[in-house]
Amino acid sequence: MSAIIEVKDLYKEFSYYEKDVGLKNSVKNLFLRKKLIKKAVKQISFEIEQGEIVGFLGPNGAGKTTTLKMLSGILYPTSGYAKVLGYTPWERKNEFKRQFSIVMGQKNQLWWDLPANESLYLNKCIYEIDDRSYNETLGILTELLDVKDLLKVQVRRLSLGERMKMELIASLLHKPKILFLDEPTIGLDIISQRKIRDFISYYNKEQKTTVLLTSHYMADIEGLCKRTIVINHGEIVYDGELSKVNEIFDNTKIIKLQFESPIDIKSLENFGKIKEVEDLKATIEIEKSNVRESIMELLGRFPVKDFTIEDIPVEEGIAMLYSKGGKSLEKI
Amino acid sequence: METLKKALKTLKRYGFIYLIFIKNCLVRQMEYRANFFLSLLLECCFLGTKLIYTFLISSTDVNLNGLPSESIFIFTGSFLLMTGFYMAFFYFNFSNIKEYITDGSLDLFITKPISLQFMTTLRYVDFSTMIPNFIGGIIILAVGWQKSGVEVSFIKIAGYIGYLISGVIIAYSVMLAPQLLSFIIIKGYALGEIADALWDSNSMPMTIYSRPIKILGTYIFPLFILSNFSSLFVLDKLGAVNIIWGIIAPILFFFLVRLMWKNIIKRYSSASS
Amino acid sequence: MKKFKKYIKAFELGLQSSMEYRANFALSLISSVFPMIMQIFLWTAIFFNSNDQKILGYDYVHMISYIIIASIINKLVSTGFEWDISEDIRNGGLNKFITRPIGYFSYRVFSFLGSKIMQLAIVSAILAIILTIINSNFSLGINPARILLFLLSILLALLLNTFLCILFSSAAFWMTENWAAFIFMNLLTQFASGGLFPIDILGKRFMRLLDFLPFKYIVYFPTNIINGKLQFEEIFIGIALQCAWIAATIALGKIFWKIGMKKYIAVGG
Numbered sequence: 001m002s003a004i005i006e007v008k009d010l011y012k013e014f015s016y017y018e019k020d021v022g023l024k025n026s027v028k029n030l031f032l033r034k035k036l037i038k039k040a041v042k043q044i045s046f047e048i049e050q051g052e053i054v055g056f057l058g059p060n061g062a063g064k065t066t067t068l069k070m071l072s073g074i075l076y077p078t079s080g081y082a083k084v085l086g087y088t089p090w091e092r093k094n095e096f097k098r099q100f101s102i103v104m105g106q107k108n109q110l111w112w113d114l115p116a117n118e119s120l121y122l123n124k125c126i127y128e129i130d131d132r133s134y135n136e137t138l139g140i141l142t143e144l145l146d147v148k149d150l151l152k153v154q155v156r157r158l159s160l161g162e163r164m165k166m167e168l169i170a171s172l173l174h175k176p177k178i179l180f181l182d183e184p185t186i187g188l189d190i191i192s193q194r195k196i197r198d199f200i201s202y203y204n205k206e207q208k209t210t211v212l213l214t215s216h217y218m219a220d221i222e223g224l225c226k227r228t229i230v231i232n233h234g235e236i237v238y239d240g241e242l243s244k245v246n247e248i249f250d251n252t253k254i255i256k257l258q259f260e261s262p263i264d265i266k267s268l269e270n271f272g273k274i275k276e277v278e279d280l281k282a283t284i285e286i287e288k289s290n291v292r293e294s295i296m297e298l299l300g301r302f303p304v305k306d307f308t309i310e311d312i313p314v315e316e317g318i319a320m321l322y323s324k325g326g327k328s329l330e331k332i
Numbered sequence: 333m334e335t336l337k338k339a340l341k342t343l344k345r346y347g348f349i350y351l352i353f354i355k356n357c358l359v360r361q362m363e364y365r366a367n368f369f370l371s372l373l374l375e376c377c378f379l380g381t382k383l384i385y386t387f388l389i390s391s392t393d394v395n396l397n398g399l400p401s402e403s404i405f406i407f408t409g410s411f412l413l414m415t416g417f418y419m420a421f422f423y424f425n426f427s428n429i430k431e432y433i434t435d436g437s438l439d440l441f442i443t444k445p446i447s448l449q450f451m452t453t454l455r456y457v458d459f460s461t462m463i464p465n466f467i468g469g470i471i472i473l474a475v476g477w478q479k480s481g482v483e484v485s486f487i488k489i490a491g492y493i494g495y496l497i498s499g500v501i502i503a504y505s506v507m508l509a510p511q512l513l514s515f516i517i518i519k520g521y522a523l524g525e526i527a528d529a530l531w532d533s534n535s536m537p538m539t540i541y542s543r544p545i546k547i548l549g550t551y552i553f554p555l556f557i558l559s560n561f562s563s564l565f566v567l568d569k570l571g572a573v574n575i576i577w578g579i580i581a582p583i584l585f586f587f588l589v590r591l592m593w594k595n596i597i598k599r600y601s602s603a604s605s
Numbered sequence: 606m607k608k609f610k611k612y613i614k615a616f617e618l619g620l621q622s623s624m625e626y627r628a629n630f631a632l633s634l635i636s637s638v639f640p641m642i643m644q645i646f647l648w649t650a651i652f653f654n655s656n657d658q659k660i661l662g663y664d665y666v667h668m669i670s671y672i673i674i675a676s677i678i679n680k681l682v683s684t685g686f687e688w689d690i691s692e693d694i695r696n697g698g699l700n701k702f703i704t705r706p707i708g709y710f711s712y713r714v715f716s717f718l719g720s721k722i723m724q725l726a727i728v729s730a731i732l733a734i735i736l737t738i739i740n741s742n743f744s745l746g747i748n749p750a751r752i753l754l755f756l757l758s759i760l761l762a763l764l765l766n767t768f769l770c771i772l773f774s775s776a777a778f779w780m781t782e783n784w785a786a787f788i789f790m791n792l793l794t795q796f797a798s799g800g801l802f803p804i805d806i807l808g809k810r811f812m813r814l815l816d817f818l819p820f821k822y823i824v825y826f827p828t829n830i831i832n833g834k835l836q837f838e839e840i841f842i843g844i845a846l847q848c849a850w851i852a853a854t855i856a857l858g859k860i861f862w863k864i865g866m867k868k869y870i871a872v873g874g
Contacts, residue, residue, distance in 0.1 A: 014603065015603075069439065072443050073442065073443065074439045074442050074443065074601065075601055075602075076598075076601045076602045090601065092442070094445040097443060097444060097445035098445045100443075101443075102440070102443050104436065104439075104440065107435070107436050107437065107439075107440060108437075109437075109440045111356060111360070113359075113360045113363050113364075114356055114359060114360060118356055118359070121352070122349070122352055122356070125345070125348060125349050125352060126349065126444055126445065126446045127444075127445060128345070128445075154363075366781075366782055367782055367785075370782050370785035371785070373785070374785055374788055374789060374792075377789060377792055378792065381792065381796055384807070385802070388661075388806065388807065389647070389651070392651055392655070392660055392661065394651045394654050394655045394660070395654050396647075396650050396651065396654065397650050397653070397654060523632060525632065525633055525636040526632055526635060526636040526639070528636075529636040529637070529639040529640060530639055532639075532640060532643070533639060533643050535643075536643060536646075536647050539650070540643075540646045540647050540649070540650035541646050542646070545646075
């Protein structure tokens, strides 16, 4: 059983020039500039089977988009190996291009001033789709995404959510075997986000299209992916079932409290780890299993005006993952 | 035989896609009618200034290093036709290239199973700058043709059109090159300015230039081929060497710019973040 | 004075940005040389092949020196911040200055001067060298008095161009396609100011028409001072007219801006 995507020791570094602020430095820049190197992706390896939906999770700048660009052939790696559908992506063979699609949130491939169907037709010609398949696929996709009557509307008049749907259709006309999605729900309202997620999930089940999705929204990954690869600072920090990651996150909850009058900080310490204290506000970390009990006691003991129970933010969770020796949870 | 069939099929496909580009651009321009007409009007003004100058120079009745003053109209006409063609089919694409880099569109183009160079350099067609230059160019050309007493023969017309085509290919190759260099020099919009300033050096017959410049502009950075060769041919003043060079040069420089393109894209794919 | 500090900062920012784009600056200087070279070759060819000493009212030396000097002056007095102003109008950046548009102009002009200082310095140096060369080879009759008047006229030309720029940029209040207006105005200015070629070769009738417009005082007039073509009386009259045109442009600018600002505020910025 060979994987549809194979990545081994993929490494990518960028060089760039430093620019300091201020007049003096501008003059300095006339003569010499400091060259810096950023290591975006540090020898990552993983394999993906056909039909999987895998999420790439990580904070901004972690290397998700860079990895995706290498897998789609946009960037050459500095070193390393990757095979997608049996092809080396950066060789950019046309046969390879005809079998995958990439959609980047906030970047349009559709012509802005023209109705969506014109751009779709252009794609038909570019991917050499025959009339019958085109009409059939178009019909199905517009039905699924409920945009049939929007085909004749100019892209610039569509809402962000509708545009995203059109982008997805444009990328699926040629029935690709692999779909790369880079931050597909960024900027969308909650309802559109959900609709897009449902669609991708459905499409993946029906067509067995392999989906690789990057996001920094947990909700995206939770909604779609069984497996998630967590990337931080260019390294894979976790690769496995999402539920296990959730366990780590879910073990701890954050309680934010607002008080009517000043309280004794010391007595708060009994409840959990105090993260932040300020005037009449406090933030505590509490074990999930203790949350209900703790809340009831807190409300009883202290003059609580308002409180919220929150999850650990992704970035922090990942940092936790890192420091808790995330490596021990890798590759189940 | 197989490769020929395949080549024809690809040509047909690209031709069809190009027609879609043209259609899309036409629809788009008609959307923004005000912009279209303003642009058209402006281009007419530019045309006007060029014509005023041409008439002025020809009124001095002086011969320009071997060319009678009436012949200047042929040169201006050819120049206008070339400008029209360049502005319509190439200019806006070339100047958009740096946009594509900064907004990431280039990345999306790369993933499509179609020649990146084709997509990037030919995607847009502009009709507002095409029309005044084409119409003005043909009229002035006709005026000059008649005034200079050139006969209307099949050879003359075929040769003229032939060298015009050669000029178009040279225009594509030679004007794309500076834009590609701006990949490496970030924010180098002035490179485009230089190329555009050089373009206008064709508005007068190349006979006015000194020998070193003529050689530079014909054989090394061959902008002069653009409109001079076709005009000189029609006046029987295109030497034997240049008759041949006018056929070889476009092929050579197109090939060179293609190599340059591939190289630049490779760099881009290795570097960009 | 604290208020003044803001303008100094604007100047500094302009200066910084001009140094950032240093390659662009050098290249744009080079690119403006080409049209000049083409003109020189053209007129050399014309004079070379002609028996006449004077063509269209100019002899060879004066024609060539005009072309060179005019090109340099063109670069020297060029503006270009109408785009920045129109951006502010279109994007509501003007809101910060709404009660005091005078503060806005000062801000813009200082920023512009900051970005222009380097260009001014370098181009002036070039001009000085060129003039020395031309004068030593073909005496143009340059003396200290003339130089002084020349410098004055250049300063006034720059001011005139600056205020014209401010006036033109008000087009952004009424047109969304103000880019067309700007390009048209630029073309008109280029043509009528004498930056491309000595406009008097277009004939007496055309010159009469230009007398009613400020443009010829931007390049044509200063060039002909140092060119030796104008007598002292004519120069003094010309300078007075330059000042008059500056005043007129400021007045016109104020009117248009006032009307424009009313519209701007009415629409809500």
